[in-house]
Amino acid sequence: MFKNQTIVLVGAGASAEFGLGTGVGLFEAAAKEDEKLTSKGGELADRLFHSFWEFIRFNNMHGEQEAFRKLVAKLKESHSQSIDLFAYNNPSFANIAKLYTAWNLIRDLYLVSNERTHDGRAFKRVSHNYNWRSPKVGTGENLRNNWIGELANLFLGGAANSADLANNKLMFVTFNYDMILEETFPWIVRSQERYADTPDELLPEIIHLHGQINRPKEDQLNKLYFEEQASNIKFISDTLGAPSENVSRARSALANADRVYSIGFAFEELNANLLAAGQWGRKTVALNFDGNTKVTNAMKRVGVSESNIWSGSDTIALPAGLAASRGFFDARPII
Numbered sequence: 001m002f003k004n005q006t007i008v009l010v011g012a013g014a015s016a017e018f019g020l021g022t023g024v025g026l027f028e029a030a031a032k033e034d035e036k037l038t039s040k041g042g043e044l045a046d047r048l049f050h051s052f053w054e055f056i057r058f059n060n061m062h063g064e065q066e067a068f069r070k071l072v073a074k075l076k077e078s079h080s081q082s083i084d085l086f087a088y089n090n091p092s093f094a095n096i097a098k099l100y101t102a103w104n105l106i107r108d109l110y111l112v113s114n115e116r117t118h119d120g121r122a123f124k125r126v127s128h129n130y131n132w133r134s135p136k137v138g139t140g141e142n143l144r145n146n147w148i149g150e151l152a153n154l155f156l157g158g159a160a161n162s163a164d165l166a167n168n169k170l171m172f173v174t175f176n177y178d179m180i181l182e183e184t185f186p187w188i189v190r191s192q193e194r195y196a197d198t199p200d201e202l203l204p205e206i207i208h209l210h211g212q213i214n215r216p217k218e219d220q221l222n223k224l225y226f227e228e229q230a231s232n233i234k235f236i237s238d239t240l241g242a243p244s245e246n247v248s249r250a251r252s253a254l255a256n257a258d259r260v261y262s263i264g265f266a267f268e269e270l271n272a273n274l275l276a277a278g279q280w281g282r283k284t285v286a287l288n289f290d291g292n293t294k295v296t297n298a299m300k301r302v303g304v305s306e307s308n309i310w311s312g313s314d315t316i317a318l319p320a321g322l323a324a325s326r327g328f329f330d331a332r333p334i335i
Contacts, residue, residue: 001158002170004258008151008329010174010181013264013289017147017320018132020108020178023082030083030100031075033068045112045124048221052103059223067096088237088270095230102230105177105213106221126221132180133187137321147263148181150324152188155204162198165189170204171257173250175271177213177233181206207250209274210234236270247274254280261329262286263320267298277302283333284308290317307334 012022021029030052039050047058056064071093080086083101087094111129116122131137138144159165172181186203189195211234216225239247254260254275262284267277281303288295291311299309310328312318320328 001165002155002168005169005253005256006259006261007171007173007254007257009254009260009262009265009284010172010176011263011265012176013266013287014147014320015176015178015180016264017137018180020176020180021104023084026101026104027075027078027081027083027086029104030097031072033072035069035072041124043124044221045126048126049107049110049112052100055103055226059226061223064096064099067093068100071096071100082268084235085268085270087235091237094235094237098233098235099226099230101177102213102233103226106226106229109178109213109215110221128215130183132184138319142319144319144321145325146184147320147324148184149188150321151329152185154329155185156189156192156195159195162195162202165195165198165202168202168204171253172204172206173209173254173275174206175209175265177208177211179212179215207246207253209244209246209250209271210236210239236274239274240270243274251276258283259333260284262299262304263323263328264289266292266295267302267304269298272298272302282335285310285328285331285333287318287320287323287328288312289319290314305334 016022016025033052035053037051037053039046039054041050046054048055052068056068074090074093075086078086080089083097087097109129111127113125113127114122115125132146132148135146135149136143137146155165155168155170159167174181186198186200189198189203211232213229213232257280260280260283264287267286281299282305284304285308286299286304288299288309288311291313296306296309296311300306310318310323
């Protein structure tokens with residue numbers, strides 16, 4: 001159990017563990033979008049997810065076509081790298097960048113499979129993707145434990161029944177738009193017979209700092225749904241300009257926490273300042289996936305001790321699942 005006030009700070013790298021895009025990845029993917037490439041399929045799955053160009057053409061989003069054309073051209077000459085930071089430096093592109101971000105993440109939240117009808121006709125089925133519930137992630141030699149599962153096991157440790165889970169003091173603060181935590185952590189807890197009746201109030205609170213992508217109430221992936229999710233997204237420029245109640249709650253929780261575990265977060269300066277990381281950096285255990293020196297330096301600047309940084313390297317990375325199975329989430333920060 002987590003008997004000390006504990007916060008898991010979740011950045012894009014933690015969702016990348018399950019195949020979702022990062023700010024850098026979205027930037028690179030958008031810059032490579034080719035207007036000339038079209039889908040040969042006529043099914044809804046092709047028109048929605050083959051490419052962003054196909055999506056906006058299918059939905060007759062003429063204004064967005066011109067905006068995206070300009071965005072792609074601008075990205076190819078930009079040094080911003082992250083799509084979020086690009087929008088911070090180029091605010092006139094923020095709306096189309098949010099729509100692209102929402103579309104890309106929604107595409108990851110669904111699976112497209114080749115199926116056949118009873119009379120043999122081929123079609124593509126669109127269904128929910130819940131790969132992040134699997135006990136293992138990765139393939140081959142890179143197969144590793146699911147970091148959320150490792151964390152859930154610690155959460156359940158020592159509990160005889162669901163009522164005992166009230167003794168936990170665990171919270172998530174996430175920069176991510178996806179709902180992987182909401183879809184996975186409660187599911188893992190309740191999938192165990194002993195804790196099947198666990199009420200929501202005994203599960204960890206999850207604070208989204210920059211908004212979130214919601215699943216549709218019905219399986220209707222239409223233009224309105226994508227536009228609504230784009231409007232739910234807040235880039236760093238939005239959050240800095242008008243910090244939400246979630247930001248205030250996260251700052252307070254982090255300042256008062258006994259321990260902070262950071263995964264997938266590079267301590268980029270704007271986001272680190274947003275959460276006043278200098279106030280709690282010294283009590284943080286942080287994961288540096290590939291040992292990037294820039295990331296290590298950013299962690300140190302806010303007080304994270306080098307002895308509290310778990311690092312991989314550019315040849316042998318340390319993904320969250322592997323770090324978790326080696327004891328990352330029960331390591332005590334050395335202060």
